[in-house]
Every structure is written in structure tokens, then in C-alpha cells.
Amino acid sequence: MRRKFHEGIQAVPQEEQPTCASQKGLEYCDRLFALERDYAKLTPEERRVKRLEQSKAVTDAFFAWASNTP
Numbered sequence: 001m002r003r004k005f006h007e008g009i010q011a012v013p014q015e016e017q018p019t020c021a022s023q024k025g026l027e028y029c030d031r032l033f034a035l036e037r038d039y040a041k042l043t044p045e046e047r048r049v050k051r052l053e054q055s056k057a058v059t060d061a062f063f064a065w066a067s068n069t070p
Helices: 002-010 014-019 021-039 044-067
Strands: none
Touching: 002 021, 014 021, 021 044
């Protein structure tokens, strides 16, 4: 999914790239990737707990944004 957002950014003129919807989608993906890097040294159970605490909030915000984005 991240790759498609990146491709979407490349498809718009450079001056519009920072404010396009694909940029916002890419930012959500990058937040999730950053969280997963933080979880790398945790046990599987600790990762599950962290995902429920932190990643779920980002994912929920992403889906709320996506459902309201034309």
C-alpha cells in the first residue's frame, strides 16, 4: 500500500505533492513502519500489546481519513 501512495505522489506536479492525499496516506504508512521498528526487539506478546495500544490508533485514524477522502 505504501508503494501506491508513493506512486500517487509522483503522479502529481511537484508543487502539489506536499498537500496531496497520497502524501497523507504515505505519512500514515510511515508512522506504522516506525512503530514496527520500535517493536523489533520485543517478544511476540509484547509486540501484540504495543500494536493494540499504538498501531491500532494509527490504523483507525487512517481508515477514518480514507473513508472521508474523495
